[in-house]
Amino acid sequence: MTIIKKDPRVIVALDFPSAEPALELVAALDPTLCRLKVGKEMFTRFGPPFVEALVTKGFDVFLDLKFHDIPNTVAAACAAAADLGVWMINLHASGGRRMMETARERLEGLPHSPLLVAVTILTSLGQEDIAEAGFSGTPAENVLRLAKLAESSGMDGIVCSPLEAADVRPVVDSGFLLVTPGVRPSWAALGDQLRVMTPSDALNSGADYLVIGRPITAAPDPLQSLQDILTEIRAD
Ligand code: C5P
Numbered sequence: 001m002t003i004i005k006k007d008p009r010v011i012v013a014l015d016f017p018s019a020e021p022a023l024e025l026v027a028a029l030d031p032t033l034c035r036l037k038v039g040k041e042m043f044t045r046f047g048p049p050f051v052e053a054l055v056t057k058g059f060d061v062f063l064d065l066k067f068h069d070i071p072n073t074v075a076a077a078c079a080a081a082a083d084l085g086v087w088m089i090n091l092h093a094s095g096g097r098r099m100m101e102t103a104r105e106r107l108e109g110l111p112h113s114p115l116l117v118a119v120t121i122l123t124s125l126g127q128e129d130i131a132e133a134g135f136s137g138t139p140a141e142n143v144l145r146l147a148k149l150a151e152s153s154g155m156d157g158i159v160c161s162p163l164e165a166a167d168v169r170p171v172v173d174s175g176f177l178l179v180t181p182g183v184r185p186s187w188a189a190l191g192d193q194l195r196v197m198t199p200s201d202a203l204n205s206g207a208d209y210l211v212i213g214r215p216i217t218a219a220p221d222p223l224q225s226l227q228d229i230l231t232e233i234r235a236d
Contacts, residue, residue: 006208010199010229011035011062013181013213014142019046028223033230035060035087037211051084060087062179062211066119068092071102078103079110086114088179090159093118093146098151116159117179118150120164123195140167151176159211162202163195169206179212185229188215199229200236 012034016022024041029036036059038051043065054061063086067074074091081089091103100118107113121130122141127138134140141147147158157177160168165178184196191214199210209236219225 004181005036008032008034008230009049009203009209009233010216010226011179011209011211012216012226013035013037013039013064013211014042014217015039015213016042016217017045019050022050023053025217025222026059029059029226030223031058031060033223034216034226035062035209036063036065037213038056039064040066048084051086055085062086062088063114064089064090066090067103068095069099071095073098074099075102075106078116079106082110082112082114085112088115088117090117090119092149093120093150093153093158097149097153100141100150100155104154115156115177116154117159117177118146118153118155119159120150123161123182140164144168144171147172157208161195162197162205162207162210165202165207166205176207178206179209179211180207181213183210183212183215185232187228188225198231203233204236205214 002156014022014036036054038061051061058170063081067077078089103116107116120141130139143160143164150158151172157179159179161182162180165180168178180202182193182196183199183202184190186198190196202210
């Protein structure tokens with residue numbers, strides 16, 4: 001597996017309804033201290049130019065669009081995302097082996113190939129939800145099964161809850177990336193996140209990258225919040 005540079009570990013989730021406050025926040029941040037995540041809301045409103053503006057400023061961008069479609073369509077979407085110069089993209093592991101392998105093959109032929117990670121079971125889904133959707137077993141069992149499927153289908157890693165990272169880490173390669181949202185420093189509000197871990201605990205559970213939004217984006221001084229998180233991580 002390729003050697004992957006891990007620092008900076010924090011990926012700041014840019015979830016804003018308009019571009020101006022997002023760009024204002026980004027102007028206060030530094031690509032040596034964090035990476036950035038753009039999700040469906042901002043991408044749908046502001047599109048490729050917004051993403052390219054962040055890449056041009058020197059940031060590694062995780063384009064979090066969670067593709068899930070027939071193999072050819074997902075592979076073409078991954079190639080289009082790669083053309084934006086982003087650092088990481090994702091798809092749903094439940095789209096199956098052929099979908100993931102086709103996406104991997106398509107990226108391999110490109111001059112710039114982003115990291116490709118898979119969402120296993122959304123952390124918003126509980127036991128009843130996944131049973132109703134036709135999955136047997138517990139969410140944790142499905143996460144493990146899909147993590148192994150993602151690894152054997154050529155993915156670079158998965159997105160999972162930090163509470164699942166400790167179970168997944170021992171059953172995958174040490175270079176297989178675990179990207180975890182649901183991270184809250186002890187001093188931050190939970191917001192709508194219920195099952196959370198602190199940044200240090202998430203890293204100790206085997207996470208490689210921490211997706212953190214509101215504890216930074218909604219803070220009075222976002223750069224200071226980011227630096228406090230980095231200090232906590234380094235002190236651990
Ligand atoms: O503000 P907060 O730290 O809760 O932001 C977390 C980010 O990670 C959001 O962009 C959210 O959509 C994303 N995310 C998540 N849980 C998942 C998958 C993605 O919180 N299971």
